[in-house]
Amino acid sequence: MEAELVLENVGGLSGFHNLKFIKGAVNVVKAPNAAGKSSVIKAVALCLSVPYKSRRLAEIARDMGLLRQAGEAVEPLVYIGAKSARILMKFNGEEWKLDLFKDGNYVHVREGEERFLVTSLLTRSSPILNKLLKGDVDFKWVVEAVSLADRYEIVARVIEKEKNKARDLQMEVERRINEIENLKKEKITLEEAIKKYRQEENELSSKLSELLANRQEVSELRKQRDHLLAKIKEQEEKIKKFSESIKELKKRVEELSKRYEAKLAEKERLEEENRELLKEIEATSKKLKELDEGLKNYEERLKEIGEQIEALRVEEGRLLAKSEMYEKASKLLAQSQKVLCPLCGEGYLTAKRLKEEESSVKRQLGEVRDRIGALLNERNKIYSKLRERDELKKELEKLTKTHSETLRKLQSFEQVLSTYLEEVKPIHERLAGLEARLKDEEQLLNKYRDELKEVDKSISELGKEEQIIVERIATLRGRLEEAEKQLKRIEKMLETRSYIEIIGYRMTLERAKKVLEGWLATLDGVLRSIQVEARKERIMAVELFNDQIKKVLKDSKFDYLDVWIDASNFRLHVMDRRVGVEVSPRILSEAERYVLAFIIHVALKLAYSPYPPFFLIDEIALSLDDTRKRAILNYLSHLAKENGWFVILTELGREPKITVSPSTGL
Amino acid sequence: MRADRSLATSLLEEIKELVKARISEEALEKLVEERLNNKFKGLIEQTGGVKGGS
Numbered sequence: 001m002e003a004e005l006v007l008e009n010v011g012g013l014s015g016f017h018n019l020k021f022i023k024g025a026v027n028v029v030k031a032p033n034a035a036g037k038s039s040v041i042k043a044v045a046l047c048l049s050v051p052y053k054s055r056r057l058a059e060i061a062r063d064m065g066l067l068r069q070a071g072e073a074v075e076p077l078v079y080i081g082a083k084s085a086r087i088l089m090k091f092n093g094e095e096w097k098l099d100l101f102k103d104g105n106y107v108h109v110r111e112g113e114e115r116f117l118v119t120s121l122l123t124r125s126s127p128i129l130n131k132l133l134k135g136d137v138d139f140k141w142v143v144e145a146v147s148l149a150d151r152y153e154i155v156a157r158v159i160e161k162e163k164n165k166a167r168d169l170q171m172e173v174e175r176r177i178n179e180i181e182n183l184k185k186e187k188i189t190l191e192e193a194i195k196k197y198r199q200e201e202n203e204l205s206s207k208l209s210e211l212l213a214n215r216q217e218v219s220e221l222r223k224q225r226d227h228l229l230a231k232i233k234e235q236e237e238k239i240k241k242f243s244e245s246i247k248e249l250k251k252r253v254e255e256l257s258k259r260y261e262a263k264l265a266e267k268e269r270l271e272e273e274n275r276e277l278l279k280e281i282e283a284t285s286k287k288l289k290e291l292d293e294g295l296k297n298y299e300e301r302l303k304e305i306g307e308q309i310e311a312l313r314v315e316e317g318r319l320l321a322k323s324e325m326y327e328k329a330s331k332l333l334a335q336s337q338k339v340l341c342p343l344c345g346e347g348y349l350t351a352k353r354l355k356e357e358e359s360s361v362k363r364q365l366g367e368v369r370d371r372i373g374a375l376l377n378e379r380n381k382i383y384s385k386l387r388e389r390d391e392l393k394k395e396l397e398k399l400t401k402t403h404s405e406t407l408r409k410l411q412s413f414e415q416v417l418s419t420y421l422e423e424v425k426p427i428h429e430r431l432a433g434l435e436a437r438l439k440d441e442e443q444l445l446n447k448y449r450d451e452l453k454e455v456d457k458s459i460s461e462l463g464k465e466e467q468i469i470v471e472r473i474a475t476l477r478g479r480l481e482e483a484e485k486q487l488k489r490i491e492k493m494l495e496t497r498s499y500i501e502i503i504g505y506r507m508t509l510e511r512a513k514k515v516l517e518g519w520l521a522t523l524d525g526v527l528r529s530i531q532v533e534a535r536k537e538r539i540m541a542v543e544l545f546n547d548q549i550k551k552v553l554k555d556s557k558f559d560y561l562d563v564w565i566d567a568s569n570f571r572l573h574v575m576d577r578r579v580g581v582e583v584s585p586r587i588l589s590e591a592e593r594y595v596l597a598f599i600i601h602v603a604l605k606l607a608y609s610p611y612p613p614f615f616l617i618d619e620i621a622l623s624l625d626d627t628r629k630r631a632i633l634n635y636l637s638h639l640a641k642e643n644g645w646f647v648i649l650t651e652l653g654r655e656p657k658i659t660v661s662p663s664t665g666l
Numbered sequence: 667m668r669a670d671r672s673l674a675t676s677l678l679e680e681i682k683e684l685v686k687a688r689i690s691e692e693a694l695e696k697l698v699e700e701r702l703n704n705k706f707k708g709l710i711e712q713t714g715g716v717k718g719g720s
Contacts, residue, residue: 053690111688151685151694158698162706503703505710515713518670519706525674530681 003091003614003646009082011039019660021646023091023613026636026663030653037650040658041123041618042066042077044648047087047098048612049116050108056145057114064117064125068104078102091646096612113612115146119604122597123618129597135586140538140570146608147541152534159527163520169502170516176497177509183494190487197480201473208469218466221459228452235445242438249431253424260420267413274406281399284392291389298382305375312372319365326358541608542567549603556602556635558595572600591624598632602639613645620649633663670709677705 001023008016013036021027031037046066052058061067065076078085078100089096097109122129128142144150212219325342329349333339338348349357460467500512507515546564553559562575574596575582585593598617605615615636620629640647653659684697 051690053688055691148685151691154691154694155681155685155698158695158702162699162702166706502710503707505707507710507713511713515710518713519709522670522674522677522705522709523702525671526677526681529674529678533682533685 001092003089005040005044006086006088006090007040007043008086009079010036010043010085010087011077011079012036013039013658014079014081017658019658021091021648021660022662023646024641024644026633026640026647026649027660028663029648029650029658029660030655031650031658032653032656035653035656036658038123038618039077041121041616041648041650043085043087044089044614045117045121045616046077046100047089047096047108047112048120048614049112049114050098050106051111052114054114054145054150056141056150057117060117060127060145063127064121064123066117074102075100075104091612113609115609116612116614118142118145119601119607119609120614121616122601123616126597126601128600129594132585132588132593132597135584137572137585138570139565139572142604143538143541143545143565143570146545146604147537149534149537149541152530152537156527156530156534159523159530163523163527166516166520166523170513170520173500173509173512173516176500177513180494180497180509183490183497187487187490187494190483190490194480194483194487197476197483201476201480204469204473204476208466208473211466211469218459221455225452225455225459228448228455232445232448232452235441235448239438239441239445242434242441246431246434246438249427249434253427253431256420256424256427260417260424263413263416263420267410267417270406270410270413274403274410277399277403277406281396281403284396284399288389288392288396291385291392295382295385295389298386302379302382305379309372309375309379312368312375316365316368316372319361319368323358323361323365326354326361329354330358538570539567542570544607545603548607549599552599552603552606555638556599557631558599561596561599563596563599591628594624595628595632602635606643610643613643615639615645615647617647617649620651637663673705673709677701 003021003023005019005021006016007013007019010017012034017036019029019040029037029040042065045064046061049057049061052061058067062069067077068075074080075085077087082102084099084101087096087098087100095109096112099107118127131137144153212222322343329339329342333349333351333354339354341347341349498509499506500509502512502515542565549563553561553563560576560578562573562577564573565571566573572585573582574585574588585596588596602615617636620632624632636647636649639645649663680701681698684694684701687694689697
């Protein structure tokens with residue numbers, strides 16, 4: 001039967017690699033230096049051991065270069081040029097697959113045996129080999145890693161933490177109980193003080209009563225004083241009422257005044273408007289009068305102008321006719337040398353004379369027309385003034401109307417304002433009456449106060465002893481009040497501080513104390529049991545190892561050594577039976593130390609993780625002489641056959657690529 | 667107050683089961699803390715603790 005290993009971009013191996021291993025045999029992986037032999041061994045180990053539930057084993061995986069250390073950027077088993085690596089191992093019909101990503105994440109198809117790292121993988125960075133090299137024989141860590149002791153220890157730490165929390169709570173409860181005790185003591189002291197103050201106050205009051213009874217005069221004065229105080233109080237009430245009434249009335253007057261002021265302002269504005277209107281009316285009337293003056297006898301003048309224009313039109317016609325005749329005469333004169341005068345019909349006209357006559361007629365015509373124009377102009381002016389007069393008349397009417405309206409408004413204001421005065425006048429009268437009364441009452445009050453001063457003076461002179469007692473009583477009362485306040489505060493504190501809240505549950509301090517005592521006792525019991533379990537696990541692990549290693553030493557023919565772990569201190573002991581001396585691994589030769597590490601691994605493998613059935617050794621030949629190497633190979637071959645293991649070794653090869661072949665021994 | 671024997675026994679059994687379960691050490695810590703908390707609550711309720719604020 002074979003196991004098939006498929007690697008894709010694993011460690012120093014880029015691309016796909018397919019390797020086959022024979023069950024029950026020693027399989028030798030050969031390749032030149034830096035060709036990926038160790039990557040094959042690490043890949044198989046990682047694939048068969050992840051995930052690591054134990055922090056200790058995860059740390060070992062990092063130390064052995066199977067996983068990256070904190071702070072490293074990439075996974076050591078992911079080929080440098082790839083984003084992820086895949087390791088697939090098939091055997092006995094099972095499939096173990098691991099996808100490993102550059103960022104440290106990985107996906108596995110089935111859970112591996114995490115102890116495989118300590119039991120089934122021997123490389124130069126194996127922790128056991130390294131410890132032996134340093135002479136470190138404390139094997140407690142191995143015992144704990146292969147057993148459940150580590151996990152029991154974790155539980156024990158959690159319980160210790162819980163115990164610490166419970167102890168802290170217990171201390172808090174104790175502190176609160178002490179606090180309550182102190183508060184109770186303080187309460188008793190205060191109660192006693194209060195009782196003492198009250199007793200003292202009673203005694204003083206009795207003494208005061210006695211004194212007052214004995215002093216008739218003081219008693220009379222006190223009565224007088226009380227009477228005066230009552231009167232003063234009454235008087236003060238009265239004054240207060242008067243003051244309030246006065247205040248109310250003043251407020252009312254103020255409101256009315258405001259309204260009056262507003263109306264008055266409006267009235268003044270109207271009066272101003274009225275004055276402006278009157279001015280305007282006056283100006284318009286003056287203008288109208290002037291126009292009327294200018295238009296005096298305008299009808300006669302229009303008639304005259306009409307007649308003059310008519311006469312001038314006649315003259316114009318006559319002159320036009322004359323002009324036309326002269327025009328005809330000019331035309332005739334152009335045809336003959338002589339022309340009869342067209343006006344008189346006598347005599348002949350010369351061309352010169354005709355021209356003179358013609359221009360004379362034209363000049364006269366122009367003059368007539370100018371005069372007509374002037375008359376028309378004058379007539380138009382008269383018409384224009386007439387229109388202006390009409391407009392002024394209309395405006396004057398309008399102004400007069402507005403004036404009348406303003407006057408009407410002013411009249412209504414006068415009425416309103418006179419109403420105000422009617423309204424305000426009685427208030428003022430009442431106000432004056434009240435103020436006078438107030439003055440009288442204040443005088444009376446002052447009189448009472450003066451009288452009171454006199455009485456107090458008499459009392460103070462007569463009752464100094466009583467006064468001292470009264471003052472002492474007052475002081476006592478002050479102390480009493482303060483003590484009572486403190487007592488209330490303490491009682492409240494006692495009420496609130498007597499309870500405590502633990503994980504959301506409220507309870508009395510006494511109950512909390514009992515619960516915590518019980519819980520701590522329970523935790524102690526559980527912790528002891530857990531420690532017993534952890535110890536049992538360790539001892540069982542040691543016994544199993546010791547039994548197994550005896551067998552291994554015998555079967556491997558390395559029985560000149562005796563190796564065991566002391567169950568009391570978990571130290572590894574190595575005895576060379578040939579000389580009967582216990583030796584330190586540190587002083588052993590490198591080959592002997594390697595043999596020791598080998599047999600320890602085999603014993604651990606047989607004892608704790610026989611499955612998965614792989615045993616891996618990287619670079620076996622480096623430090624071994626032929627005899628030891630042969631012995632180891634023979635024993636591995638025997639183990640493989642007997643247990644059905646796949647033993648995989650790496651060796652330096654000459655061929656440029658990785659090959660796998662069964663071991664042929666030396 | 668003395669230790670509650672039955673409480674201790676049941677707690678121990680639960681813890682043993684958790685120790686043997688195939689869970690990570692982180693998960694083991696968390697689950698044990700939870701169990702302890704639950705048992706403590708149970709103990710308080712058993713002795714008359716009242717849930718809720720003051």
